[in-house]
Amino acid sequence: xxxxxxxxxxxxxxxxxxxxxxxxxxxxxxxxxxxxxxxxxxxxxxxxxxxxxxxxxxxxxxxxxxxxxxxxxxxxxxxxxxxxxxxxxxxxxxxxxxxxxxxxxxxxxxxxxxxxxxxxxxxxxxxxxxxxxxxxxxxxxxxxxxxxxxxxxxxxxxxxxxxxxxxxxxxxxxxxxxxxxxxxxxxxxxxxxxxxxxxxxxxxxxxxxxxxxxxxxxxxxxxxxxxxxxxxxxxxxxxxxxxxxxxxxxxxxxxxxxxxxxxxxxxxxxx
Numbered sequence: 079x080x081x082x083x084x085x086x087x088x089x090x091x092x093x094x095x096x097x098x099x100x101x102x103x104x105x106x107x108x109x110x111x112x113x114x115x116x117x118x119x120x121x122x123x124x125x126x127x128x129x130x131x132x133x134x135x136x137x138x139x140x141x142x143x144x145x146x147x148x149x150x151x152x153x154x155x156x157x158x159x160x161x162x163x164x165x166x167x168x169x170x171x172x173x174x175x176x177x178x179x180x181x182x183x184x185x186x187x188x189x190x191x192x193x194x195x196x197x198x199x200x201x202x203x204x205x206x207x208x209x210x211x212x213x214x215x216x217x218x219x220x221x222x223x224x225x226x227x228x229x230x231x232x233x234x235x236x237x238x239x240x241x242x243x244x245x246x247x248x249x250x251x252x253x254x255x256x257x258x259x260x261x262x263x264x265x266x267x268x269x270x271x272x273x274x275x276x277x278x279x280x281x282x283x284x285x286x287x288x289x290x291x292x293x294x295x296x297x298x299x300x301x302x303x304x305x306x307x308x309x310x311x312x313x314x315x316x317x318x319x320x321x322x323x324x325x326x327x328x329x330x331x332x333x334x335x336x337x338x339x340x341x342x343x344x345x346x347x348x349x
Contacts, residue, residue: 220267
């Protein structure tokens with residue numbers, strides 16, 4: 079029963095993603111994910127959750143999959159479908175449907191994992207992270223997207239819980255960035271990069287969100303930690319292991335006039 083409830087909670091995010099605020103968030107995340115994943119190399123990459131964002135489209139790994147807790151029979155978002163002020167794209171096809179707390183991949187088999195708003199809707203976020211750490215190879219990379227509770231949107235959500243009119247899906251338990259870093263540190267995941275975005279106030283229409291577009295640049299400069307959404311990139315570190323280059327064999331230098339070290343003194347005195 080717990081697994082079913084966790085599936086329902088993550089599905090609750092899908093209708094919100096079709097709103098103007100949801101499209102605003104997805105556009106920012108798509109741009110950042112394209113930047114972060116373009117230069118990550120390897121063979122196998124996995125995006126878990128949020129098929130409405132093509133998190134691996136800029137990555138050049140030969141094997142890429144998108145997974146979710148289940149395959150929706152009638153997706154909320156469809157190509158060219160108009161939702162109020164925004165037209166959104168169809169979600170990515172799901173390659174694997176699985177429990178987020180039990181990844182159907184071998185240990186140390188993936189080079190990159192993207193977690194898009196999974197931890198805050200998962201029944202066991204710690205177990206999800208442990209599974210991700212298990213399937214990542216040494217020096218493999220993880221990218222986590224989440225809502226920032228220390229933001230205008232977070233304050234609006236907290237007030238909405240009291241009044242009964244939340245701005246974001248009520249089922250989400252949003253995780254602060256310091257808390258997430260502590261979790262990653264316990265799993266020997268070293269945070270390498272981080273981004274904040276979506277600084278506009280929690281508006282419900284595209285017109286008002288566009289009016290506050292200037293706050294993106296201003297927020298990055300003046301209040302960089304108050305963005306509504308954060309994105310964290312971490313690397314799996316394994317103690318006692320480090321990557322080295324190929325062991326090229328060096329050929330000894332050849333010289334036709336070389337003299338053995340033991341005979342150098344005799345050679346010099348006779349000359």
